[in-house]
Amino acid sequence: MAQVCLLGEPESDLRYELLSRETAREALSTYELWEPYANSLALDTVSIGAAVSLLNxxxxxxxxxxxxxxxxxxSVSETEWLSRELATAIRDGEVDPAETGELLQVYGVEDGRPENPVFVEREGDWTPEREGYDEVLVVRVTESEFDG
Incomplete structure (x- = not known):
């Protein structure tokens, strides 16, 4: 099982933008959708491959x-997310899932809204501190995303 979560641009209403367009609405029609964060859309798929295919x-x-x-x-992490680029690399066999988790993009979530992320390189068993946020959203990223 894999989940997909889309975080909308602040100036758009993501649910409206996706569901008001026929092609996107049809692609999403077989999934149960929910909104884990403000202006987001999430759903379950059967695998990382299915998740990447839907994103494509x-x-x-x-x-x-x-x-x-x-x-x-x-199969990769029960609590951390993967960027689309990293999920694609794992699906394509370019990256071993066990070798991910050092390069992170961390969002602080306040009032249900993920704030601007920071990039962090994890050392050892580091876990992000909430530092005044309601929760923290941790995303594993590729080296090119981290350096970019």
Whole structure:
């Protein structure tokens, strides 16, 4: 099982933008959708591969209305998300899931809204501090995303 979470751009209403367009609505029609964060959309898929395929199908909309497309799979981590780029690399066999988790993008979540992320390099058993946030959203990223 894998989850997809789309974080909408602040100036867009993500649910409206996706569900008001026929192609996106059809691609999402077989999934149960929920909103874990303000202006977000989440759903369950059967695998990382299915999650990446769905993101590829929705790419036109993602470029315009989504600031981050995330994938979570218990086979990689039960609590941390993967960037779309990292999920794709894992699906394609380019990256071993066990070798991820050092390079992170961390969002503080306040009032249900993920704030601007910071990039962090994890050493050892480091876990992010909430530092005044309601919760923390941790995303594993590729080296190119981290350095970019």
């Amino acid at each position: 199908d929705l790419n036109w909309y993602l470029v315009r209305f989504v600031r981050a497309a995330l994938v979570q799979s218990d």
